[in-house]
Amino acid sequence: MTQPLLSVRNLTKLYGPRIGCADVAFDLYPGEVLGIVGESGSGKSTLLSCLAGHQTPDTGKVIFETAQGPRDVLQMAEPDRRRLGRTDWAYVHQNPRDGLRMGVTAGGNVGERLMAVGARHYGDIRDKATDWLGRVEIAADRIDDRPRQFSGGMQQRLQIARNLVTGPRLVFMDEPTGGLDVSVQARLLDLLRGLVRDLGLSVIIVTHDLAVVRLLAHRLMVMKSGHVVEQGLTDQVLDDPQHGYTQLLVSSILQV
Numbered sequence: 001m002t003q004p005l006l007s008v009r010n011l012t013k014l015y016g017p018r019i020g021c022a023d024v025a026f027d028l029y030p031g032e033v034l035g036i037v038g039e040s041g042s043g044k045s046t047l048l049s050c051l052a053g054h055q056t057p058d059t060g061k062v063i064f065e066t067a068q069g070p071r072d073v074l075q076m077a078e079p080d081r082r083r084l085g086r087t088d089w090a091y092v093h094q095n096p097r098d099g100l101r102m103g104v105t106a107g108g109n110v111g112e113r114l115m116a117v118g119a120r121h122y123g124d125i126r127d128k129a130t131d132w133l134g135r136v137e138i139a140a141d142r143i144d145d146r147p148r149q150f151s152g153g154m155q156q157r158l159q160i161a162r163n164l165v166t167g168p169r170l171v172f173m174d175e176p177t178g179g180l181d182v183s184v185q186a187r188l189l190d191l192l193r194g195l196v197r198d199l200g201l202s203v204i205i206v207t208h209d210l211a212v213v214r215l216l217a218h219r220l221m222v223m224k225s226g227h228v229v230e231q232g233l234t235d236q237v238l239d240d241p242q243h244g245y246t247q248l249l250v251s252s253i254l255q256v
């Protein structure tokens with residue numbers, strides 16, 4: 001039996017008297033995509049940012065299987081956690097502007113991440129950046145353009161290249177297709193699905209779009225008012241929801 005890559009237990013984050021997320025627990029296995037869905041304010045972003053170390057939860061354990069064995073991310077010193085963020089983890093923001101350096105060229109955006117993990121040879125860095133731009137369907141002759149010269153969809157694909165170039169094992173995604181128009185979303189989803197499969201990535205993806213999880217996620221976690229109300233295999237949860245809230249969520253989407 002493989003070890004989980006990430007084990008989360010009793011994770012709670014309060015904002016004063018308000019619940020951000022409460023008593024969340026799950027295991028994520030290598031190569032697995034976990035979707036987190038729920039209405040606005042249900043705690044999805046809070047949970048994701050606590051997992052990624054952007055916020056400190058009040059209680060809980062987030063055990064990550066590092067190369068040196070399992071470590072509780074919440075107990076790690078800040079520099080160690082930052083290093084993990086550069087090497088083993090990646091974070092794709094909803095708004096590409098939050099995940100890109102807008103004043104730096106496309107090639108620089110990708111190359112910078114390689115340099116952060118020790119790459120030094122200019123030719124190698126540029127070759128790898130070109131390769132990754134190709135993988136996310138950005139033409140090689142755009143390598144010296146800046147992200148602001150790109151469309152929203154291209155910016156998002158560049159953010160994905162910047163995140164994946166260092167070969168992370170765990171990728172956090174916060175509404176990666178939000179804010180894009182429907183045809184661009186569909187292409188991006190296809191691209192993401194291919195990359196996740198080819199690279200064997202483990203992914204935690206937050207979205208309010210059930211079509212996104214249907215396509216990408218193996219497993220699904222449904223949140224309401226900060227609590228996980230249902231979790232299971234994606235098709236099972238969507239086709240045969242057990243909790244009243246999930247039933248409502250699924251039927252409201254189907255009616256749209």
Ligand SMILES: Nc1ncnc2c1ncn2[C@@H]1O[C@H](COP(=O)(O)OP(=O)(O)OP(=O)(O)O)[C@@H](O)[C@H]1O
Nearest residue numbers: 015018019020038039040041042043044045046047
């Ligand atoms: N910085 C904050 N200060 C106080 N309360 C917050 C803060 N961030 C989130 N909350 C509260 O925590 C709860 C969960 O919010 P969160 O943003 O995690 O939900 P969400 O499911 O990600 O929503 P959305 O889909 O709209 O992004 C909400 O009640 C929200 O008002």
